Every structure is written in structure tokens, then in C-alpha cells.
Amino acid sequence: MINAVVWNEFRHEKQKDHVAAKIYPDGIHATIASYLNGVDGVNAETATLDEPEHGLSEARLAKTDVLLWWGHMAHGEVSDEVVARVRTRVLSGMGLIVLHSGHFSKIFRSLMGTNCSLGWRNDGEKERLWNLAPDHPITAGLGEYIEIPRAEMYSERFDIPEPERLIFVSWFEGGEVFRSGCTWTRGNGKVFYFRPGDESWPVYHQKEVMSVIANAVKWAAPSITADTSRCENRKTPIEAIAPKT
Amino acid sequence: MINAVVWNEFRHEKQKDHVAAKIYPDGIHATIASYLNGVDGVNAETATLDEPEHGLSEARLAKTDVLLWWGHMAHGEVSDEVVARVRTRVLSGMGLIVLHSGHFSKIFRSLMGTNCSLGWRNDGEKERLWNLAPDHPITAGLGEYIEIPRAEMYSERFDIPEPERLIFVSWFEGGEVFRSGCTWTRGNGKVFYFRPGDESWPVYHQKEVMSVIANAVKWAAPSITADTSRCENRKTPIEAIAPKT
Amino acid sequence: MINAVVWNEFRHEKQKDHVAAKIYPDGIHATIASYLNGVDGVNAETATLDEPEHGLSEARLAKTDVLLWWGHMAHGEVSDEVVARVRTRVLSGMGLIVLHSGHFSKIFRSLMGTNCSLGWRNDGEKERLWNLAPDHPITAGLGEYIEIPRAEMYSERFDIPEPERLIFVSWFEGGEVFRSGCTWTRGNGKVFYFRPGDESWPVYHQKEVMSVIANAVKWAAPSITADTSRCENRKTPIEAIAPKT
Amino acid sequence: MINAVVWNEFRHEKQKDHVAAKIYPDGIHATIASYLNGVDGVNAETATLDEPEHGLSEARLAKTDVLLWWGHMAHGEVSDEVVARVRTRVLSGMGLIVLHSGHFSKIFRSLMGTNCSLGWRNDGEKERLWNLAPDHPITAGLGEYIEIPRAEMYSERFDIPEPERLIFVSWFEGGEVFRSGCTWTRGNGKVFYFRPGDESWPVYHQKEVMSVIANAVKWAAPSITADTSRCENRKTPIEAIAPKT
Numbered sequence: 004m005i006n007a008v009v010w011n012e013f014r015h016e017k018q019k020d021h022v023a024a025k026i027y028p029d030g031i032h033a034t035i036a037s038y039l040n041g042v043d044g045v046n047a048e049t050a051t052l053d054e055p056e057h058g059l060s061e062a063r064l065a066k067t068d069v070l071l072w073w074g075h076m077a078h079g080e081v082s083d084e085v086v087a088r089v090r091t092r093v094l095s096g097m098g099l100i101v102l103h104s105g106h107f108s109k110i111f112r113s114l115m116g117t118n119c120s121l122g123w124r125n126d127g128e129k130e131r132l133w134n135l136a137p138d139h140p141i142t143a144g145l146g147e148y149i150e151i152p153r154a155e156m157y158s159e160r161f162d163i164p165e166p167e168r169l170i171f172v173s174w175f176e177g178g179e180v181f182r183s184g185c186t187w188t189r190g191n192g193k194v195f196y197f198r199p200g201d202e203s204w205p206v207y208h209q210k211e212v213m214s215v216i217a218n219a220v221k222w223a224a225p226s227i228t229a230d231t232s233r234c235e236n237r238k239t240p241i242e243a244i245a246p247k248t
Numbered sequence: 249m250i251n252a253v254v255w256n257e258f259r260h261e262k263q264k265d266h267v268a269a270k271i272y273p274d275g276i277h278a279t280i281a282s283y284l285n286g287v288d289g290v291n292a293e294t295a296t297l298d299e300p301e302h303g304l305s306e307a308r309l310a311k312t313d314v315l316l317w318w319g320h321m322a323h324g325e326v327s328d329e330v331v332a333r334v335r336t337r338v339l340s341g342m343g344l345i346v347l348h349s350g351h352f353s354k355i356f357r358s359l360m361g362t363n364c365s366l367g368w369r370n371d372g373e374k375e376r377l378w379n380l381a382p383d384h385p386i387t388a389g390l391g392e393y394i395e396i397p398r399a400e401m402y403s404e405r406f407d408i409p410e411p412e413r414l415i416f417v418s419w420f421e422g423g424e425v426f427r428s429g430c431t432w433t434r435g436n437g438k439v440f441y442f443r444p445g446d447e448s449w450p451v452y453h454q455k456e457v458m459s460v461i462a463n464a465v466k467w468a469a470p471s472i473t474a475d476t477s478r479c480e481n482r483k484t485p486i487e488a489i490a491p492k493t
Numbered sequence: 494m495i496n497a498v499v500w501n502e503f504r505h506e507k508q509k510d511h512v513a514a515k516i517y518p519d520g521i522h523a524t525i526a527s528y529l530n531g532v533d534g535v536n537a538e539t540a541t542l543d544e545p546e547h548g549l550s551e552a553r554l555a556k557t558d559v560l561l562w563w564g565h566m567a568h569g570e571v572s573d574e575v576v577a578r579v580r581t582r583v584l585s586g587m588g589l590i591v592l593h594s595g596h597f598s599k600i601f602r603s604l605m606g607t608n609c610s611l612g613w614r615n616d617g618e619k620e621r622l623w624n625l626a627p628d629h630p631i632t633a634g635l636g637e638y639i640e641i642p643r644a645e646m647y648s649e650r651f652d653i654p655e656p657e658r659l660i661f662v663s664w665f666e667g668g669e670v671f672r673s674g675c676t677w678t679r680g681n682g683k684v685f686y687f688r689p690g691d692e693s694w695p696v697y698h699q700k701e702v703m704s705v706i707a708n709a710v711k712w713a714a715p716s717i718t719a720d721t722s723r724c725e726n727r728k729t730p731i732e733a734i735a736p737k738t
Numbered sequence: 739m740i741n742a743v744v745w746n747e748f749r750h751e752k753q754k755d756h757v758a759a760k761i762y763p764d765g766i767h768a769t770i771a772s773y774l775n776g777v778d779g780v781n782a783e784t785a786t787l788d789e790p791e792h793g794l795s796e797a798r799l800a801k802t803d804v805l806l807w808w809g810h811m812a813h814g815e816v817s818d819e820v821v822a823r824v825r826t827r828v829l830s831g832m833g834l835i836v837l838h839s840g841h842f843s844k845i846f847r848s849l850m851g852t853n854c855s856l857g858w859r860n861d862g863e864k865e866r867l868w869n870l871a872p873d874h875p876i877t878a879g880l881g882e883y884i885e886i887p888r889a890e891m892y893s894e895r896f897d898i899p900e901p902e903r904l905i906f907v908s909w910f911e912g913g914e915v916f917r918s919g920c921t922w923t924r925g926n927g928k929v930f931y932f933r934p935g936d937e938s939w940p941v942y943h944q945k946e947v948m949s950v951i952a953n954a955v956k957w958a959a960p961s962i963t964a965d966t967s968r969c970e971n972r973k974t975p976i977e978a979i980a981p982k983t
Contacts (some may be wrong), residue, residue: 054734094363113358113361116361118339131670135650137650137926138925138927138962140961159624159637160627160637162623165658165659167903172649172662174668175672178621178664179623180664181662182662189361190363190873191873192873226873226874341628379894379895380895383680383682383715404868404882405869405870405882410902410903413657413678413900414900417917419909419913420909424909425907425908471628570858584897603848606850608829654922654924655902678899678900680853
């Protein structure tokens with residue numbers, strides 16, 4: 004059983020009259036977790052910014068296999084201490100799935116080492132995510148592309164390190180492209196960035212999008228028991244096997 | 249003309265009776281800068297930890313093409329503000345060459361996103377750096393390997409993201425290997441990690457080692473004028489070229 | 494001085510009443526070579542399928558730094574012997590720039606190891622090549638994208654190994670995307686695939702496209718004297734530096 | 739159930755008085771297949787050079803999930819037709835594990851696009867394979883390194899494209915290093931090169947080595963049903979979703 008935690012800053016959805024409150028009345032995290040709990044082999048819970056320690060205590064992270072991250076308007080409110088804690092867990096083997104505007108979260112930027120900046124326009128355009136990796140577990144069950152009828156647009160240049168595998172590239176009606184699905188390894192942990200999803204469009208109610216997220220949870224789960232001991236610098240020298248000449 | 253700055257924490261060399269003071273009486277930075285100033289097309293200066301702003305003011309970084317970094321015992325004393333400033337310059341296009349124990353510097357770790365930990369043993373062993381990339385400008389003029397008669401040993405697993413190009417792998421007498429030359433791109437900037445060099449061995453007096461450093465300075469210099477404007481997130485949406493359907 | 498050879502199968506342009514004959518009366522190769530001869534530091538010549546040895550004798554390849562390749566309707570007529578010869582030269586250090594329908598040439602497929610297949614539609618659509626690598630020498634002088642008013646469309650999934658650097662991604666009016674600029678290293682040689690150009694559209698008369706090709710020629714030129722000796726398997730064992738225990 | 743086929747040229751073992759006949763009396767393939775048949779979820783069979791079609795008919799390959807390849811003295815006797823057939827299956831999704839001297843096989847070279855040359859010395863030296871990827875399924879169950887008491891030495895420069903993941907680097911007693919475990923994707927197929935194993939040393943009787951091979955078989959098995967249709971170039975244009983302006 005893979006233990007997933009869906010983290011959401013959960014602010015837009017609580018704003019009176021915000022469209023997000025209509026699309027995701029219980030929050031984006033609830034919608035995603037509910038879907039994942041219907042997937043064989045996955046147990047999903049949630050955590051949000053306004054909980055103590057943002058819902059991400061040491062004890063909880065220690066038993067989390069995959070963390071999903073959605074944030075947008077409150078990246079600056081996430082405490083540096085919790086970010087460092089999540090980062091250590093990723094380097095120790097926990098999978099991390101960063102969604103949409105999470106590209107600008109502290110945790111994603113600290114793992115990438117770059118600005119993670121991009122261009123954008125929220126005009127409800129058609130998006131097509133082209134499947135560049137039909138061999139990859141993340142695209143299992145998909146055809147040549149996913150089409151999202153109306154979405155916020157994200158545009159290159161997306162300032163990220165070259166992905167290890169480029170899974171999706173988006174086409175937007177208005178003339179832009181974007182690397183919408185990218186994987187990296189950091190320490191012992193797998194990282195997947197997935198673009199779709201905005202608080203103002205019902206993207207997480209679309210079946211193909213949720214199917215990719217479920218595939219990614221399975222892919223990002225550690226294949227071995229995460230071992231933090233491998234992440235520390237040695238305090239004592241290694242013994243040589245051969246005498247010095 | 250490439251403007252290079254060699255940064256050194258410059259502490260070991262000032263310790264009374266430390267072997268470093270004998271090998272590098274004016275500091276490691278002085279030895280490296282002096283060599284680089286003998287290379288056509290390179291102008292090298294130095295900066296050290298105990299100077300105001302560690303010698304790395306905004307104004308100075310703005311005219312630096314390539315920064316070299318050596319640190320060991322005082323990583324924690326480097327101010328977060330200066331680290332952030334250097335990081336921004338790298339993402340804007342400045343080259344960065346990280347030497348030896350600089351693997352554990354704040355700037356390198358923040359650009360890699362990983363722990364950058366490794367194994368080590370300082371027993372004066374023979375090291376051979378095998379040249380895996382004879383096509384690469386960094387290895388110009390080298391043969392199949394560089395041999396260093398006595399060196400500190402560094403061992404895998406080196407916790408770094410997969411290098412874009414793996415240039416050197418070291419063999420050590422005592423039984424270990426290490427990825428000793430690695431390149432990455434971060435934002436618009438080139439990053440090169442180069443293992444050789446320890447304050448207790450005269451490695452920066454060895455010609456082949458210095459030749460690699462000079463090659464790396466030329467390679468890491470921005471091929472275009474560094475343009476910071478590309479690194480910021482857009483504040484306003486992009487105009488579409490096609491009407492929304 | 495970089496010695497470039499522009500190779501073209503040169504068949505469409507000789508077909509009576511073919512639109513290619515009007516756009517490129519002397520052949521695509523002549524148009525490209527003429528442009529390159531106006532670039533500082535580049536000397537360009539041409540070679541075509543119907544010349545003896547396709548214009549690519551051993552002697553000529555030996556003094557070629559960068560080969561550009563355009564083919565479409567006659568890939569099968571290129572002799573396996575000449576392909577093997579070109580491949581050996583690339584692995585020894587010669588740069589190779591593969592243009593447009595050259596994706597399906599024997600030489601490109603043999604260096605990639607994959608099918609190099611893709612989707613296509615020739616309907617004169619608008620194309621935008623987004624610049625994903627503003628730091629890279631190949632994009633020097635470009636802005637955020639190049640726009641081509643009318644072009645043949647190429648679509649993902651493009652069956653290639655993950656590029657070492659992804660330089661351009663194209664957006665097409667009709668709903669597709671394509672990895673239009675990709676780099677790889679093979680042996681000691683640099684390889685660049687560049688999508689634009691079709692015999693039925695005047696793409697090689699567009700300044701930005703030609704500027705990229707000129708940049709690529711400079712980038713792909715060997716940084717060292719190409720050394721074929723490094724490409725052969727050793728016939729005799731290496732001498733050990735340490736006695737066997 | 740993963741269907742694996744272990745292919746071996748099976749020549750050394752049949753030579754009278756050859757040491758291989760003593761170490762692997764039924765052939766290297768039999769030793770490996772026997773081990774794999776003791777692994778949960780794996781069904782292993784064998785194929786050899788001197789069988790009709792080298793034991794690799796279309797029908798057999800169609801139901802093979804992972805092919806393992808060992809060859810040395812008879813690479814040139816493998817028919818080009820069978821190589822092309824295997825290559826098509828790999829691009830369609832079949833995993834391929836290339837062992838030791840298989841680095842110089844036609845199939846490996848055709849998938850890599852390079853010479854795949856290296857240095858060597860057969861002097862029965864100690865080898866240590868350092869584990870650079872403790873997160874990777876291929877290293878599951880291993881510690882920091884595998885030690886092989888006596889082995890043939892392989893040395894860099896190994897002329898391969900930069901691996902997608904570098905899993906092992908070998909240290910040899912005599913002073914050399916080698917990238918001993920490397921992964922690539924080609925089309926829809928996973929490729930793993932694994933250095934250990936020579937006909938003159940009992941390396942395939944060593945538990946850790948066999949454990950890596952078993953892990954690799956599981957890793958290389960297609961995660962989806964291999965779909966050859968994705969590998970062919972389209973014969974008809976794609977229909978646009980938007981009218982041409």
C-alpha cells in the first residue's frame with residue numbers, strides 16, 4: 004500500500020465568491036485525495052497550510068511514500084523549517100509530485116536549483132498535452148495526447164534543469180508550448196512536475212488528468228525502503244582496502 | 249577577455265603551523281589566480297571570506313564572467329544573502345566552478361538541490377582522473393588520464409543530480425571511485441564541479457590540474473551577454489496570437 | 494576557419510514544375526551554402542547524391558569540420574558505405590547538422606539508434622519555434638521564439654533518444670507540438686537536429702532560420718582536432734600500474 | 739510473469755580444454771537462465787547462435803519481455819536480419835540487457851549509435867562495482883559496492899552516449915575505472931549494460947552479480963504491453979484541430 008499525502012495551501016477555495024469554492028467546495032486536496040482513494044494500492048490523506056506544522060510533522064512525513072503539492076497565493080507563508088524537512092524526506096526517498104502553480108513553491112525551487120519561472124495567461128484556452136513517453140509508467144493507458152477544453156496557459160521558457168525524462172509537452176490555442184510533465188531524481192527521491200490544474204477551471208475533475216496523477220503516485224513511490232542514512236556526509240574516513248604505496 | 253574571480257575562504261592557510269601555509273603561503277586563491285593570469289584571454293582576481301560582503305558585492309559580481317569557489321571549514325560562515333546573490337548571477341549566466349571541498353558549500357548545494365555528500369579519507373593516496381570526454385573543451389590537451397601522486401580520497405556515492413556530462417572519474421589507490429568532473433546547466437549559467445585540490449597537498453601546483461581549471465574557465469564563460477531579465481517570472485500575462493474559440 | 498559541407502539529395506528541385514524549383518532554383522544546398530559563406534569564420538561547400546560517392550569521399554570528409562544533411566525522397570539511394578564513412582567521421586569529431594526530413598536519413602537513424610519516426614501534415618500552417626535554451630550558442634541573437642508564416646507540420650511523438658539539450662519546441666497552428674531543435678553527442682562528435690525547412694516553402698530564405706543554422710555550424714565544429722585513434726577498440730591490453738595481489 | 743530469454747553465442751564453452759567449459763559446462767546462458775528461473779515472477783529460456791535464426795524467430799521475440807545478450811568471439815556471425823528484428827522489438831518495448839563483451843555486439847552498437855569501444859586487460863584483478871544509484875530498482879538489496887575477487891578488466895574511455903542513469907562504476911586493482919552499469923531508453927524499450935562476466939572467471943556464480951541481473955530483468959520488462967504501431971512513421975497526414983488562417 005502506497006501512503007500518499009495531498010498537500011494544498013487551501014486558500015482560494017475559502018475565499019467568498021471565488022470560483023474555486025464552486026469547483027472545489029472541499030478544496031483541491033479533497034478532490035485529488037478522494038480520487039486516489041479509489042485507486043488500488045493507494046491510501047491518500049490530506050494536509051493544508053493552516054494546520055499545525057502545515058500538517059507535515061516529522062512523524063507524518065516518515066510514513067509518507069509520496070507527497071503531492073499544490074500552492075499558489077501563499078508560497079511565502081510556508082515555513083522554511085517545514086520546507087527543509089520535506090526536502091530531507093525527498094532526498095531520503097519519498098516521492099514528490101508538484102502540481103501546476105506549485106512550480107513556484109519553495110520546495111520545488113529548492114530541489115531544482117533554478118528560478119522555475121515561466122510565462123502565463125488565464126484566458127480559458129484549449130490545451131493539448133502531447134504524450135512524448137508512451138513507454139513510461141506515468142502515461143500508462145493514455146493515447147497520443149490529453150485535451151483540456153479550457154485551462155490557464157503556461158509558456159516557455161520554463162526555467163528548470165533539463166528533465167531526466169520529458170513526458171508531456173503542452174500546446175495552447177493562443178500560440179504557446181510548455182514542458183508540462185517532467186521527471187527528475189533528487190537524492191533517493193523521484194520528482195514529477197505536472198502542469199494541469201488551476202483553481203479557476205475544473206481540471207481535477209477530468210478523468211485523464213487524474214489518471215496521470217494516479218500513475219505518477221505509483222511511479223514515485225520508493226522502490227526500496229527509504230534510507231536516510233545514505234544522505235548524510237560521513238563523519239569518519241573510509242577504510243582503504245589496499246595499503247598505500 | 250574573461251573576467252574570473254577566485255573565491256577562497258582562506259582560513260587553513262592562515263593557521264599557524266598548518267601545512268597549507270607552507271604549500272600555499274598566499275592562499276589557494278592566489279595560486280590559482282596567478283596561474284589564470286598567465287592564460288590568454290583570462291583576467292583573474294580574488295575574493296575571500298573575511299572581506300566585506302566576502303568580496304562579492306553586487307557591483308563586482310555584475311562584471312564577473314566566471315566565479316571559482318574553494319571552501320572547507322567555514323561553509324557556515326558564508327552569509328545567506330551573498331549565497332542568494334551569487335545564485336542569481338549564476339542563473340543569469342555567470343559560470344561557476346566549484347573546487348574540491350566546495351562540494352559542501354551553500355552555493356553548490358543550493359544549485360544542485362541535493363545533499364552533495366560523499367565519503368572521504370585523507371591518507372595521501374595516488375589518484376587517477378580518467379578522461380571520459382576527450383571531445384569536451386574542458387579536457388583539451390589532456391591524454392587518457394591525469395595522475396596525482398598523493399591526494400585526499402573522495403568516494404561515491406556522491407549525492408548529486410545526474411551530471412549533464414560526466415568528464416572525469418577518479419580511481420584511488422585504496423579502492424574507491426568518484427565522479428571528479430561534472431557539468432550542469434542552471435538557468436543561463438554553466439556549473440562545473442572539479443574534485444582535485446586539498447589544503448594539505450600541492451595539487452594546485454600540478455600543471456595538468458591547472459590546465460583543466462583554465463579550460464573550464466573558458467568553457468563556463470557566458471556565450472552571450474548574461475541577461476537577468478529572462479530569469480524573472482512574468483508579472484503580466486502574455487498576449488495570445490490567436491483568438492480564443 | 495570552419496569547413497562546412499552542405500549535403501542535399503537534390504531531387505525535388507530538378508523535377509519539372511515542382512514548386513521547389515521555383516523556391517530553390519539552384520537547390521537547397523546552394524541557398525544554405527551561400528548564406529554560410531557570408532558568415533565570418535565559415536567556409537561552405539556543397540555535395541549532392543548524384544555526384545560520385547555522393548560527393549563525400551574519404552579525402553573530403555577528412556577535412557570537413559561540420560556536415561549539414563538534407564534528404565527526403567531518396568534516403569534509400571544513399572549507399573551504406575558512404576553512411577558508414579560519415580558515421581565514423583562523426584564519431585571521430587566531425588559535427589553533423591540534420592535538417593527537416595533528414596530525420597529519416599540512414600545517417601541520423603544510425604546515430605540515434607531509434608526509428609526517428611514522427612507525424613506530419615503539409616498544409617502551410619503557422620509555426621512558432623520556442624527558444625528553451627537562451628543560454629545556448631545555437632540560440633545566440635534570438636528572442637523568445639521564431640515564427641515561420643507557413644510550414645509543413647511535424648508532430649510528436651518524435652521517436653528519438655532523450656536529447657542532451659532541448660533547444661526548440663515548435664507550436665503549430667493545427668494543434669501539434671514538436672521537439673524542433675535537439676543536441677546529442679556521439680563519440681567525439683556533436684549532432685544537432687533542426688526541424689525547419691521543406692522543399693515546398695521558402696523557409697531557408699528566412700533570416701532567423703539561417704541564423705540558427707550558422708550558430709549551429711559554429712557550435713558543432715570540433716573544439717579539438719578530431720582524433721580517430723580514440724574511436725577504435727584496443728588491440729592490446731593496457732598495462733597495469735599496480736601489481737596484482 | 740516476465741518472459742526472459744538468455745542469448746549466448748555459446749562457443750568458448752564448447753572449445754576443448756577451454757577454461758569456460760569447466761566454469762560453465764552447460765554454457766553461460768544455462769547458468770543465468772537457471773538462476774532466473776528461481777526468481778519469483780520470472781520465466782527464463784535460452785537461445786544460442788547456432789540454432790536456426792539464432793533461436794530468435796519473430797514468433798519467439800513477440801512473446802519475449804526481456805532479452806539478455808552475451809557474445810564475444812562471434813559477433814560477426816550474427817545475421818543482420820536477426821539484429822534488425824531484435825532492434826525493432828526493443829524499439830517496440832522489449833527490454834534488453836547486454837552483458838560484458840556484448841558491448842561490441844551488433845545489436846548494442848546499433849542501439850547506441852557509437853563504437854562502444856573500451857580498454858581491457860585479462861589478468862584476474864580485483865574489481866569493485868560502486869553503487870551510484872541506491873534509489874534504483876536495479877540495485878535493490880545491494881550495499882555500497884559489489885566486490886569481485888578476480889575479473890577481466892575493462893577501462894574507460896567507454897565510447898557510449900551519456901547514460902540516462904549511471905548505476906555502477908567499477909574500480910580495478912590495476913588502476914582503471916569503468917562505467918559498469920548504465921541505462922538508456924530506445925524507442926519504447928529499456929536497455930541496461932552490465933559489465934561483469936567473462937568466460938574465464940566464475941562471475942556468474944557470484945550471488946550479488948546474479949541479483950543485479952534479476953533486478954534488471956524486472957526493471958527492463960515493459961510496463962505496458964509493447965505496441966509496435968507507435969514505432970512506424972505515419973503514412974498519412976494528421977488531421978488538424980484548427981482551420982488554417
